[in-house]
Every structure is written in C-alpha cells, then in structure tokens.
Amino acid sequence: MFTKMTDDIYKLVVQFPFGMGNVNSYLIEGTNGYTVIDTGTNQQEAIDIWEEVLKSGIKVEKVVLTHTHEDHIGLARWFQEVVGVPVIVSKEGLEVMERRRNLSLEQFNQLIKKYGGDELSKGSRGEISIFDFTPDELFEETQPIKLGDYLYETIWTPGHAEDQYCFYNQEKGTMIVGDHVLKEVSPVIGLWSGVEFNPLKDYFSSLDKVENYLPKISLPGHGEPIFDLQQRVVEIREKHQYRLEQIYHMVENEPKTVTQVCEEIYGENYQISAFMAIITRFIYLEDIGHVERRVMEGEINFLAIEK
Numbered sequence: 001m002f003t004k005m006t007d008d009i010y011k012l013v014v015q016f017p018f019g020m021g022n023v024n025s026y027l028i029e030g031t032n033g034y035t036v037i038d039t040g041t042n043q044q045e046a047i048d049i050w051e052e053v054l055k056s057g058i059k060v061e062k063v064v065l066t067h068t069h070e071d072h073i074g075l076a077r078w079f080q081e082v083v084g085v086p087v088i089v090s091k092e093g094l095e096v097m098e099r100r101r102n103l104s105l106e107q108f109n110q111l112i113k114k115y116g117g118d119e120l121s122k123g124s125r126g127e128i129s130i131f132d133f134t135p136d137e138l139f140e141e142t143q144p145i146k147l148g149d150y151l152y153e154t155i156w157t158p159g160h161a162e163d164q165y166c167f168y169n170q171e172k173g174t175m176i177v178g179d180h181v182l183k184e185v186s187p188v189i190g191l192w193s194g195v196e197f198n199p200l201k202d203y204f205s206s207l208d209k210v211e212n213y214l215p216k217i218s219l220p221g222h223g224e225p226i227f228d229l230q231q232r233v234v235e236i237r238e239k240h241q242y243r244l245e246q247i248y249h250m251v252e253n254e255p256k257t258v259t260q261v262c263e264e265i266y267g268e269n270y271q272i273s274a275f276m277a278i279i280t281r282f283i284y285l286e287d288i289g290h291v292e293r294r295v296m297e298g299e300i301n302f303l304a305i306e307k
C-alpha cells in the first residue's frame with residue numbers, strides 16, 4: 001500500500017473513482033504518529049483506502065494541506081470530524097476555503113461563459129461542504145512547520161493554486177512540492193476560485209522561487225518523485241514559453257475566442273483544464289502587451305498586437 005520515499009516518508013496513492021486519476025498522500029513518521037500531507041477526494045473509494053490504513057494500526061498525528069484543491073482537501077473535514085485529528089491549513093488556504101464556500105456553480109459558469117466556454121454541470125465540481133470547516137491551526141510563510149519530527153521551511157508558491165505551498169527541510173534534502181512542480185505533466189494554471197487575475201505571472205515567479213533550492217528528492221501531489229527539481233523547472237518554463245508563442249501566432253492575423261484556439265490545439269473534445277490554461281495564457285499575454293481583447297457579438301476575442 002505504501003511506497004517508501006525517504007527514511008521517514010511514505011507515499012500512499014489515493015485513487016479517484018472510475019480510474020480518473022489519483023493523488024499522492026504522504027505519511028511522515030514522527031514520535032507522536034504520522035503527519036499526513038493531503039488527503040484525496042471526498043469519495044467512498046478514498047475513504048475505504050484511509051479506513052484500511054487506520055485499521056492497520058497507523059496512528060495519524062495531524063493532517064497538513066499543500067493547497068485546498070478538491071483532490072487535496074477532499075477528506076480533511078472527514079479526518080477532523082471522524083478520525084478526530086487536527087487539520088492544518090495555510091493562511092491563504094483559509095481565505096480560498098471561505099471564498100469557495102460562497103462560490104456558486106452559477107458564478108463559476110459566468111466566468112467560463114464570458115470566455116465562450118461550455119457551462120459545467122452540477123457534480124463536476126466537488127461539494128462545497130468539503131470547504132466548510134474550521135482548520136485547527138494556520139501556518140504562513142514566515143513560520144516553519146513541523147512535519148513528523150522535523151521542521152520544514154514553508155514556501156508560498158502561488159500559481160497552480162493561490163494557496164499552494166512547498167515544504168523544505170534542508171538537512172534531509174527533502175521538498176514536498178504539492179502540485180507546484182510535477183514530473184510527468186505541466187501543472188494546470190487556471191482560474192478555479194472564480195476570481196479573474198493573472199495566475200501564470202504568479203506561477204513563473206513561484207518557479208523562480210524554488211529554482212535555487214537543491215533538494216535531493218521532491219515529492220509531488222501526483223506522479224513520481226522528482227530528483228532534479230532545477231531541471232524540471234527549466235523544462236516546465238520552456239513548455240509554457242512554447243505555448244505562449246504558439247497561441248500568440250494563432251491570433252496574429254485574426255481575433256479568436258478561447259474556444260476556437262482550444263479546439264485548434266486540442267481538438268473538439270478538450271478538457272476544462274485545457275480551456276482554463278488558454279484563458280490564463282491570454283491574460284498573461286495581455287498583461288505584457290502582446291495581445292488585446294475585443295468583445296465581438298458579446299464574446300471575448302484575443303488579437304495579437306505587433307511586437
């Protein structure tokens with residue numbers, strides 16, 4: 001069930017139903033029990049996995065979240081209420097939780113529709129109730145956090161999520177990276193909390209922020225561990241630059257909607273995450289003065305400005 005990652009950290013892969021992917025939880029051994037990093041989604045399959053873990057005699061000391069996306073926070077409330085262990089969230093995470101509790105599907109769909117996308121149906125986003133609890137403790141960037149028996153530096157790395165944090169222990173050479181840097185894919189940069197801003201700009205700054213750390217092992221929220229974080233940061237940055245260039249050229253001669261660009265790149269059956277990634281790229285290009293938006297027949301189009 002567990003894969004040993006370091007001398008005191010174990011990985012537990014928590015599956016989503018219907019083979020729709022999975023999330024990594026990490027269990028960090030300590031004198032008072034295990035610190036659990038991230039929980040999986042609020043679904044029976046995930047609860048079954050955790051019940052089995054607890055039945056095996058594993059004692060959980062506390063739960064700490066890297067960020068509050070559904071697949072990471074999903075069972076935090078269950079851990080607090082049913083298992084009876086404290087849940088620790090960042091100061092920024094609490095703000096996002098409060099916003100998500102009040103964000104209706106209609107409001108979220110308004111944002112999607114504004115960019116010409118298809119409305120999401122009920123049930124395609126997690127239940128609001130997963131955000132409806134009070135964390136037992138908050139942490140912020142200026143404070144180290146104890147995970148297992150060791151103190152970790154807390155590094156705020158907004159971009160993939162506004163409240164995304166990495167945790168780093170220099171002595172051990174270990175970094176928990178959440179979804180900031182993934183090995184197999186480039187993390188999606190989207191507008192998931194219904195607020196419009198420029199998350200890709202934040203993401204680039206957050207890549208710069210972790211680039212000077214040289215962990216021996218980085219443990220991400222999905223997929224396999226990363227042994228050369230610096231190299232992976234360079235690859236992800238290059239991939240974004242490639243996509244930015246690509247969409248810039250796609251609107252060089254005529255204005256296009258996000259949907260049009262999305263279909264040209266990914267085909268007709270693109271995912272909402274691809275749609276979001278195109279929106280945030282256009283917002284980034286607009287911010288640096290490379291494209292402008294034009295509202296045509298009520299829809300937002302983007303057009304390149306000559307460089």
Ligand SMILES: [Zn+2]
Nearest residue numbers: 069071179221
């Ligand atoms: Zn995730």
